[in-house]
Amino acid sequence: MRQDTLRSHRVLREILGGNAVVSVLAIGLALLVGSILVVFTDPEVQAASGYLFARPADTVRAVGDAIGGACSALFQGAVFNGTRAGWANQIKPLTETLTVATPLIAAGLGVSVAFRAGMFNIGGRGQMLIAAAVAGWISWSFPMPHLLHMLVCVLGAMVGGALWGGLAGVLKARTGAHEVIVTIMLNYVAFYLVSFLLRTPGALQAPGSANPKSPAALDTAVMPTLSDLLGVGSFRLHAGFILVVAATILIWWVLNRSGVGFRFRVVGENPNAARVAGIDVKRVYLVAMMMSGGLIGLAGASQVLGTTTTGFGSGIDAGIGFDAITIALLGRSRPWGVFASGLMFGALKTGGYAMQAAQAVPIDLVLVVQSVIVLLIAAPPLVRAVFRLPAPAATTLPHRAPKAVNR
Amino acid sequence: MSGVSDTATKTVGARKAVSRDRKAPIVLDTFAVIALVLGFAVPRTGTSTFGLATRGDLVALPPLAVPTGGTVTALALVLAGLAVAAHVYVLFGAARRVPIWLIAGFAVVFLVAFLTWASAGRTVPVPGLLIGSLALGTPLIFGALGGVIGERAGVVNVAIEGQLLLGAFSAAVVGSVTRQPVLGLVAAMAAGILVALVLAVFAIRYIVDQVIVGVVLNVLVIGLTGFLYAKVLKSDVELFNAPDRFPVLPIPGLSAIPIIGPVVFRQTIIVYLMYIAVFAVWFGLFKTRWGLRVRAVGEYPAAADTVGIDVNRTRFRNVALAGAVAGVGGAYFTLDSVGAFNKEMTNGMGFIALAAVIFGRWHPIRAAFAALLFGFATNLQSMLGIIGSPVPSEFMLMLPYAVTVFAVAGLAGRSRAPAAAGKPYLKS
Known part of the structure; x- marks a missing residue:
């Protein structure tokens, strides 16, 4: 494992150490790729390009309409819709963005904690499913007073996620099993396990139902929404957002100010040096994976107690576990960076649905834009080459350990 | 492994080799126990039929019908015997390991036993x-x-x-x-x-x-x-x-x-x-x-x-x-x-x-x-x-x-990736 760990650390350092300019340019390039896709598949552009040389202005206008329509649908769907009546309706898209961003940020924080310790947590899906199952089970089985019930559910979800993530941590620490493979496999194990429980009467299946779906959460466990607080509108934004903000502050403190965070960083930068310095590397692997799983569990709780409170199926993770990886990369594994990129992905997702409805642009476009952003951010030299930016000073060249250390 | 190192003597290497090979018989034990449970604790009655023919065969084999309970019990006993044989090989065999044919044979017998048990009263189309x-x-x-x-x-x-x-x-x-x-x-x-x-x-x-x-x-x-x-x-x-x-x-x-x-x-x-x-x-x-x-x-x-x-x-x-x-x-x-x-x-x-x-x-x-x-x-x-x-x-x-x-995790035999898999090569 020693050899294996060294390689990712240098790369992760580069990812973490890149500058904001590259991020902005990567986002710009990705949006360009998305626009090209929209333009080339737009029926009006295709029609107008048939007589491109006779009336080029038509093609230009069709291209402009396609991009402009997509962009304005994206903005209206994700931030502010001035065409609706009443301020509550006008700002509803913004609250939707925050709602969608809530689990994304929580899971992104989880992945970035693992990144800091030099590990890839690709098991977000499994950890969310287990967390959702635990939170859901507590939410309808054990009546408790308001607020307390919700907090117990959240805690249960975080413990469930932490245990499922910790499984990969234990295996890595004790047997050297690569956490990427283990977490990918555990995703499927969790999926089939939760699917089985959801269709088994007496486990997670709603009583009297034949569908693989859970019962609804009790009212006491449901996170209060913004509408409950203000008494207006139909906002879905729930208290999970506050928990996520608190988690961001806490993780920022843990990673940047506490001894635990320091040990994470040392192990992430160079596990061999950490071992020499007396840090229990195996313990760090386990703790980091458990923290990571716990935060992803928070995302699961926000899904079950915030957005889908009327009972859930085995698709409750909604791909957030994988989105979280791209969010952590885009946020460069820094808590506030993750917060910002989570908001951005939330906006893209929310706006993407509006775009699909209004402009018939499939939501899959968002996946393309997201993955292009991350690919480019992971390869700063490529972005620099595209924009002819000067390469940074030689200090970013990788420092190599003597070969003998590796062998 | 920690238990082994406690009792480590001069022949640490030999002991470790033996302890690693013992994983295979233990896995076989587990499956043999499962088969015995299927045969004795949760027996199923009826007849299990295996369809063997498809259209276009030169010689159409007749379907093979066996009584479920007896077959599963017999096969479970065979499996238990094979598991014991595996232990014998590890303890006294020349190579101190389970031969591959024994593991393969065990897998096939277990599969047949499981299929027989699961298909009580039904037909399993084997070619299908x-x-x-x-x-x-x-x-x-x-x-x-x-x-x-x-x-x-x-x-x-x-x-x-x-x-x-x-x-x-x-x-x-x-x-x-x-x-x-x-x-x-x-x-x-x-x-x-x-x-x-x-x-x-x-x-x-x-x-x-x-x-x-x-x-x-x-x-x-x-x-x-x-x-x-x-x-x-x-x-x-x-x-x-x-x-x-x-x-x-x-x-x-x-x-x-x-x-x-x-x-x-x-x-x-x-x-x-x-x-x-x-x-x-x-x-x-x-x-x-x-x-x-x-x-x-x-x-x-x-x-x-x-x-x-x-x-x-x-x-x-x-x-x-x-x-x-x-x-x-x-x-x-x-x-x-x-x-x-x-x-x-x-x-x-x-x-x-x-x-x-x-x-x-x-x-x-x-x-x-x-x-x-x-x-x-x-x-x-x-x-x-x-x-x-x-x-x-x-x-x-x-x-x-x-x-x-x-x-x-290395529990079912050792697996080792190519040493440089995943590592970029930087010429220095």
Whole structure:
């Protein structure tokens, strides 16, 4: 494992150490790729390009309409819709963005904690499913007073996620099993396990139902929404957002100010040096994976107690576990960076649905834009080459350990 | 292992070797106990029937009917005997390990016992079960071969899923527009190579972590094919998404053999290609200069560099080759088994192929058998669903993944990746 760990650390350092300019340019390039896709598949552009040389202005206008329509649908769907009546309706898209961003940020924080310790947590899906199952089970089985019930559910979800993530941590620490493979496999194990429980009467299946779906959460466990607080509108934004903000502050403190965070960083930068310095590397692997799983569990709780409170199926993770990886990369594994990129992905997702409805642009476009952003951010030299930016000073060249250390 | 080190004496090495080999008998014990439980604690009565014939057989074998309870009990006792024999081999045998034929025989007997138990009062169509396993296994085998080639060359290929999916997509579109399945197959290979080249450029040229690139590439391909499927393919299904499938080409003579014939020799050209590919990759990797070079850059790139092999160029070419192989696996979906492209139709198969690579310990033939085993588990699950089995289908579906976790953790034998897999080579 020693050899294996060294390689990712240098790369992760580069990812973490890149500058904001590259991020902005990567986002710009990705949006360009998305626009090209929209333009080339737009029926009006295709029609107008048939007589491109006779009336080029038509093609230009069709291209402009396609991009402009997509962009304005994206903005209206994700931030502010001035065409609706009443301020509550006008700002509803913004609250939707925050709602969608809530689990994304929580899971992104989880992945970035693992990144800091030099590990890839690709098991977000499994950890969310287990967390959702635990939170859901507590939410309808054990009546408790308001607020307390919700907090117990959240805690249960975080413990469930932490245990499922910790499984990969234990295996890595004790047997050297690569956490990427283990977490990918555990995703499927969790999926089939939760699917089985959801269709088994007496486990997670709603009583009297034949569908693989859970019962609804009790009212006491449901996170209060913004509408409950203000008494207006139909906002879905729930208290999970506050928990996520608190988690961001806490993780920022843990990673940047506490001894635990320091040990994470040392192990992430160079596990061999950490071992020499007396840090229990195996313990760090386990703790980091458990923290990571716990935060992803928070995302699961926000899904079950915030957005889908009327009972859930085995698709409750909604791909957030994988989105979280791209969010952590885009946020460069820094808590506030993750917060910002989570908001951005939330906006893209929310706006993407509006775009699909209004402009018939499939939501899959968002996946393309997201993955292009991350690919480019992971390869700063490529972005620099595209924009002819000067390469940074030689200090970013990788420092190599003597070969003998590796062998 | 800690318990062993406590009692360590002068013969630490010998003891460790023995303790490692003892894992196999313990695993066999576990399965023998399961069989005994099935036979004695939860017995099922009735008659289990195994259908052995298909249409077109030279000699139509009659169905084999056995009494469920007695057969399961007898087989469970056989399994217990085999498990004891395994312990004897480890304790007193010359090599102090369980011979491979014993493990293979045990697996077959256990499977028969389980099938007999599960199919009480029903009929199991044996050729159908095997044909379905091969159908599910074929794309997995292509994907696993792509994974083996990539990892042997030192590049971890997590993008198998993307290569399968883009291969399936391209094969559907090109095969449909040109009305030539062969061109669709070529397009699938090109698509696999395209994904592989992006992986290679980012992993080798820009030294981005291979796992990150692989994961992100999968998302990119899912997004891209999903977008184009909804926007283009659905707009004119007849033109874009109705490829001609490859016809079934029975091999004269061989295809008339009972059971084996319809399973192995009554297939399409892609499956025959698969047989050739498994052999070719094995032969190439272990018997040719190309294979020696691939393994050298995957195990010890610095040494390979020293003797004049261009490490990064070798990796680049072999990652592309791996992409082409995986792309053919994608074509199997749209030109053979399904016949049209669907959104996210590969549905995690690439990750099972990755599991098969690890379970097969980075060896093409073993990986192919692992892929077949996973295909068999999946198909067995759907068949048991039809004949009404008492085992929840989710646990059968979970099996490949759980087994892989055990394999990676070293609980079911040792598995070691090529030493330099996943590590970029920087010339210093």
